[in-house]
Amino acid sequence: MSEEKEPVEVLRTPVELDYTYSAGVSASRFLRAVEQGKLLGQRCPVDGRVYFPSRGSCPQHGVPIEGEPVELSDRGTIVTFSVNRVPSENIDLELPYAAIQVLLDGADTTLFHVLGECSIDDVRMGMRVEAVWRPRDEWTISMQNIRYFKPSGEPDAPFESYQEHI
Amino acid sequence: MSEVEDSLSAPHRLAYTYKRSLGPVLGQFFTGLRDGRILGVRRADGTVMVPPKEYDPDTGEAIDEMVELADTGEVVSWAWVHEPRPSQPLDQAFAYALIRLDGADTPLLHAVDAGDESSMQTGMRVRARWSDEPVGAITDIACFEPVA
Numbered sequence: 001m002s003e004e005k006e007p008v009e010v011l012r013t014p015v016e017l018d019y020t021y022s023a024g025v026s027a028s029r030f031l032r033a034v035e036q037g038k039l040l041g042q043r044c045p046v047d048g049r050v051y052f053p054s055r056g057s058c059p060q061h062g063v064p065i066e067g068e069p070v071e072l073s074d075r076g077t078i079v080t081f082s083v084n085r086v087p088s089e090n091i092d093l094e095l096p097y098a099a100i101q102v103l104l105d106g107a108d109t110t111l112f113h114v115l116g117e118c119s120i121d122d123v124r125m126g127m128r129v130e131a132v133w134r135p136r137d138e139w140t141i142s143m144q145n146i147r148y149f150k151p152s153g154e155p156d157a158p159f160e161s162y163q164e165h166i
Numbered sequence: 167m168s169e170v171e172d173s174l175s176a177p178h179r180l181a182y183t184y185k186r187s188l189g190p191v192l193g194q195f196f197t198g199l200r201d202g203r204i205l206g207v208r209r210a211d212g213t214v215m216v217p218p219k220e221y222d223p224d225t226g227e228a229i230d231e232m233v234e235l236a237d238t239g240e241v242v243s244w245a246w247v248h249e250p251r252p253s254q255p256l257d258q259a260f261a262y263a264l265i266r267l268d269g270a271d272t273p274l275l276h277a278v279d280a281g282d283e284s285s286m287q288t289g290m291r292v293r294a295r296w297s298d299e300p301v302g303a304i305t306d307i308a309c310f311e312p313v314a
Contacts, residue, residue, distance in 0.1 A: 007193055011302070012183075012303075013184045015184065018178075018179050019178040020176070020177060021177075022174075
């Protein structure tokens, strides 16, 4: 077996960290709503900003966020993006594609997602997008229920409408 | 249902699949392990380091004179592991030990399968137990075991 006599030149040194991730009350409510195809944010009681995904406290004012969640649209505006040319095993889009920060209509914080059905030559700040959901019978308790966002065809949002959120 | 019980939870594995290039000196060390030999490197002052390094830690000069060592040695220091974790070298309780191999001047960190903590002693003699399926890794030495 000549192969066995080859010198050893490379060593595999994997690092594996096993966690049990607890979502907490607020994110659990958010995820259970995603399972039903709903996107929930929550409103800060001090300045009324809507956080998405919903969270238990406002990081700016340090107060609990209680009360009814706010249901958001699955449409929004790209506030920034970057082009990804490296494959990732949990994203099934063809390379290259754009990773985008989306400001959903009604939200004051952005969501990280990916853009499909759009050439990277066309993606731009202010572009209007809408969620493309997976088939209903594939939905789980996961944001993966939205496969990607795609251009909605609406006119671009004016810069002033999202400049606070870049 | 309390709020805590109402929280979702899920397993989450964060894994980094690192590979590293070994270079000429550590390459020989791991090739040696695969072939059932333990290699150290001789420094300018004549002492022998194992695992070997490419450069003398005191002078910084390149060193590459490999020296074959015995697979027996002496426990310099040790700590007992009562409940091994899944990634550790043995399934049953064992000792992590610094072992100075015969012919070496620096100790090597490895596991000692001593059965019971009361069997461990600084200065005790140990011998390598080799893996049946060597791959060119430190685990080609399955562990060390006490020499009667």
